[in-house]
Amino acid sequence: MxxxxxxxxxxxxxxxxxxxxxxxxxxxxxxxxxxxxxxxxxxxxxxxHGQSRIIRRAYPEDFYTRMMEECYHIWAQLEHEAGTQLHRQTGLLLLAMKENPEFQTIQTTLSSQGVEHQYLPSEELKQRFPNIRLARGEVGLLDKSGGVLYAxxxxxxxxxxxxxxxxxxxxxxxxxxxxxxxxxxxxxxxxxxxxxxxxxxxxxxxxxxxxxxxxxLPLQTLRINVCYWREKVPGCYGVSQAFPCFLGLDLSLAAHHVYGLPTGEYPGLMKVCYHHGNKADPEERDCPSAFSDSQDVQILCRFVRDHLPDLEPTPAIMERCMYTNTPxxxxxxxxxxxxxxxxxxxxxxxxxxxxxxxxxxxxxxxxxxxxxxxxxxxxxxxxxxxxxxxxx
CATH class of the missing domain: 3.50.50.60 (FAD/NAD(P)-binding domain)
Structure with a gap:
């Protein structure tokens, strides 16, 4: 004391x-x-809070990619000090149209920073990850250092x-x-x-x-829905199948990114979330969902239905988190x-x-x-x- x-x-x-x-x-x-x-x-x-977060070097801003080099070292050092695994490498798959400016900038940043990555044209992407259904013209970029942090x-x-x-x-x-x-x-x-x-x-x-x-400060607090989706066939989106984390950059049905992590937190459930939310006072985070919250979940339901056909298209579990965004x-x-x-x-x-x-x-x-x-x-x-x- x-x-x-x-x-x-x-x-x-x-x-x-x-x-x-x-x-x-x-x-x-x-x-x-x-x-x-x-x-x-x-x-x-x-x-x-929560069990998992994505770790990646794939950023359009080179200053974040540079910072991540030391972050990986410190995460590894912390694992050593604690004698506990805090990170699982799965790779991070970016999904976008080839001409997407953000996709192209990330590819340039990874190349200039010497980060190991692989461009996947549509046909190769389909062969590599057959349980992802692609929109016409979608391609992939695999940041091989990406993975899951145990939050x-x-x-x-x-x-x-x-x-x-x-x-x-x-x-x-x-x-x-x-x-x-x-x-x-x-x-x-x-x-x-x-x-x-x-x-x-x-x-x-x-x-x-x-x-x-x-x-x-110009901070906006957002309430985020963290959604978990049940696999139709257990394990098909799991680490044992070498399924990566993913980030969808430009989706016709969504104004913001959609991201996902392979199954692990809850048996047979995959975490797929919308990288946006709705304004909320942090003291009222757990108030009943507003209509705008349900709109975000509907965007995710359509994404899962269209891109991840081996998941049930309605969330099995929904949790809450807060973002504090700058402009x-x-x-x-x-x-x-x-x-x-x-x-x-x-x-x-x-x-x-x-x-x-x-x-x-x-x-x-x-x-x-x-x-x-x-x-x-x-x-x-x-x-x-x-x-x-x-x-x-």
Whole structure:
């Protein structure tokens, strides 16, 4: 238990995957760190719960592909430290029309970064994955390094290692006040803490914490339906059949991507989801579904019916998750414009889990006033100044 006058080198608010990796890097560098979480762990209220996430190098933005090189190393290091498997390589299959600009850019990025990949024309794609029904003209691109991360397991491992390294993990304490200064003071529902630096990785609750600090970021919180679909023949979309993760880029029936993971979380069920959702207050995440939610599920039903004929075309299980999106879908990794010992990691837009090892490293570096390991231009708050939404 922390005493009232104990001074931490860093205090991290939010024990999702980004906050956990931030605290992990701080603890690895022998900093006195406290990781605060408003809910009792484990919980399913934010963006990091659930059994699986996709890991991939396939991005149109070369800065993410470069970051992923180190992410793979840190994920492997974490597996070694924990003696637990956290990753399964399956490959990641991109599905798109050959002329799709995003598809072409990803192919160029993978080539320029020296990432092993394979272009699959329609006929070869049909032979390789006969249980995917293609739209006319659809082709594939296989990122061979892609696969599945075991999300829940990764969170538990990180929290355990943080404690082993001398860090504190304090759950069930909601932050009710932040007083900037040196040290920064944080008041929770139970007690107050003080630290030389503060890192906010609070997901959908970020703006609630930032509002009293004089800033609001252009963040949109979305409620996402996570859907699982039953195989008609058990195992046909499983790892034993070498079925990959997939990402559908341009589908006539959907404005956003559809993605899927081979069976594994639930026996005989495949995870296929729509990479978009509907506006929702994080406190109301579990309210009854709105009509707009059902529209998203109908898009998925049509996709499964048309592309994955060996799945039942209605979901067997539906769960909920939250995205916190920025307008450009890129992260926010920056210091508060006024208080340079308050660091913000936010807006991971539904694709941040795989990148969390490097995100945590960057947030550690910012909090310790070190030179960042990566160019943070794509992630600075100042990029939103023209939108009139990020304001002091």
């Amino acid at each position: 922390a005493s009232q006058n104990e001074l931490f080198d860093a205090l991290v608010i939010g024990a999702g995957i980004q906050g956990c990796f931030t605290a992990y890097h701080l603890a690895k560098h022998r900093k006195k760190v406290l990781l605060l979480e408003q809910f009792f762990l484990p919980h399913s209220r934010g963006s990091s 829940d397991k990764a969170l538990r491992v990180l929290q355990d290692i943080i404690r082993q390294l001398g860090g504190r993990v304090q759950d069930g304490e909601k932050v009710i006040e932040i007083k900037p200064g040196l040290p920064v003071m944080v008041q929770t529902t139970s007690r107050s803490y003080q630290a030389k630096s503060l890192i906010i990785t609070a997901g959908p609750w970020t703006n609630q914490l930032l509002h009293p600090l004089g800033i609001q 450009d879908k890129h992260f926010i990794l920056d210091r508060h414009p006024k208080y340079d010992n308050i660091v913000i990691g936010a807006g991971f837009s539904g694709h941040g889990f795989k990148l969390s090892p490097v995100v945590g490293k960057i947030l550690y570096e910012l909090s310790m006033k070190l030179t960042p390991s990566y160019d943070l231009t794509p992630f600075r708050i100042s990029r939103f100044s023209g939108l009139g939404k990020a304001h002091l």
